[in-house]
Amino acid sequence: MRLSYPSNVKVIQVPCSGRVDIIHLLKAIEDGADGVYVAGCLEGECHFLTGNFKAKKRVQYVKKVLEELGIEPERVEMFNLSAGEGPRFAEIATEMTERIRELGPSPVKPQNAA
Amino acid sequence: MIVANRKPLAEIREMVENCDKILILGCKGCVTVCNVGGAREVSILASILRIARKKEGRLLHVDEMTIERQCDPEYIEQVKDRVGQYDAVVSMACGVGPQFLSEAYPAQRFFPAVNTTFFGGAIQHGVWAERCAGCGTCIIHYFDGMCPIARCSKSLLHGPCGGSANGKCEISKEVDCIWDKIVRKKMEEGHLKDLLDPKPPKDWRTARDGGPRKSVREELVQ
Numbered sequence: 106m107r108l109s110y111p112s113n114v115k116v117i118q119v120p121c122s123g124r125v126d127i128i129h130l131l132k133a134i135e136d137g138a139d140g141v142y143v144a145g146c147l148e149g150e151c152h153f154l155t156g157n158f159k160a161k162k163r164v165q166y167v168k169k170v171l172e173e174l175g176i177e178p179e180r181v182e183m184f185n186l187s188a189g190e191g192p193r194f195a196e197i198a199t200e201m202t203e204r205i206r207e208l209g210p211s212p213v214k215p216q217n218a219a
Numbered sequence: 220m221i222v223a224n225r226k227p228l229a230e231i232r233e234m235v236e237n238c239d240k241i242l243i244l245g246c247k248g249c250v251t252v253c254n255v256g257g258a259r260e261v262s263i264l265a266s267i268l269r270i271a272r273k274k275e276g277r278l279l280h281v282d283e284m285t286i287e288r289q290c291d292p293e294y295i296e297q298v299k300d301r302v303g304q305y306d307a308v309v310s311m312a313c314g315v316g317p318q319f320l321s322e323a324y325p326a327q328r329f330f331p332a333v334n335t336t337f338f339g340g341a342i343q344h345g346v347w348a349e350r351c352a353g354c355g356t357c358i359i360h361y362f363d364g365m366c367p368i369a370r371c372s373k374s375l376l377h378g379p380c381g382g383s384a385n386g387k388c389e390i391s392k393e394v395d396c397i398w399d400k401i402v403r404k405k406m407e408e409g410h411l412k413d414l415l416d417p418k419p420p421k422d423w424r425t426a427r428d429g430g431p432r433k434s435v436r437e438e439l440v441q
Contacts, residue, residue, distance in 0.1 A: 128263050128266060131263060131266040131267060131270065134270055135273070172307070173228050174228070
């Protein structure tokens with residue numbers, strides 16, 4: 106199966122989505138990422154039981170922070186899919202890329218800084 | 220431990236509105252344990268403030284530091300070389316931190332980033348509850364280890380009020396009536412008559428009613 110997904114998606118591997126902390130998502134935004142999403146396992150199928158639920162709550166926290174700062178919370182998202190769902194992975198990457206393209210560049214781009 | 224909550228972002232942003240360079244100072248004491256002002260929360264707040272300013276197109280230089288405690292002079296001393304370089308230092312410690320810092324470094328502006336709420340503990344991960352009111356004269360041994368001052372909405376010392384219903388307090392269905400718990404435990408243990416023993420009025424001078432408090436331990440004073 107040779108699937109293609111948008112080349113703008115930079116994949117950062119973690120042992121479990123539960124490893125993704127609030128600061129990791131914030132740093133991505135701070136450093137100019139237009140969007141950031143977490144691809145966790147299906148709910149109820151976490152090898153570490155609750156890693157993906159923890160990630161989900163952290164994503165929600167960051168969404169709330171962005172909203173407070175007047176930045177579109179849709180720039181941060183959580184997706185759940187199993188490791189065997191390659192086509193779904195490519196589909197999500199495309200979906201997220203399209204969503205971000207519609208939103209336009211992040212207002213936090215470093216070049217916007219004085 | 221002392222439990223706190225981070226202030227709303229809008230309030231913190233307003234405090235640092237006119238600053239170009241700040242230090243966010245965390246504390247490894249109680250506020251680290253209640254996940255509000257330790258190194259992790261310092262980095263999160265720093266990132267949020269940087270994002271907010273980048274969005275406005277106005278850079279904010281934010282340094283991060285977390286010290287052992289902000290309620291002891293020897294640790295406050297550790298920031299000696301840092302203060303003075305910033306427009307403001309934002310303390311993520313309880314209300315003691317910014318005050319100790321202000322006293323030690325009067326020329327530097329210090330802002331509190333948290334609202335200090337109560338003395339309590341974690342009843343589950345992410346949920347803290349009040350257990351002590353710091354009244355200065357502990358009487359929980361009379362009540363099987365439950366404090367009616369901190370845990371009764373009216374701080375009653377002689378039994379439940381008329382607002383107690385089905386073990387809950389009238390202020391909220393979420394709040395247990397501590398007097399219901401005390402009476403039930405005494406009944407279970409067959410010690411209900413303990414509550415009939417007359418007790419002298421509580422001396423509230425050791426609480427806040429006596430003004431700001433100080434504790435002096437002669438054997439430790441140098």
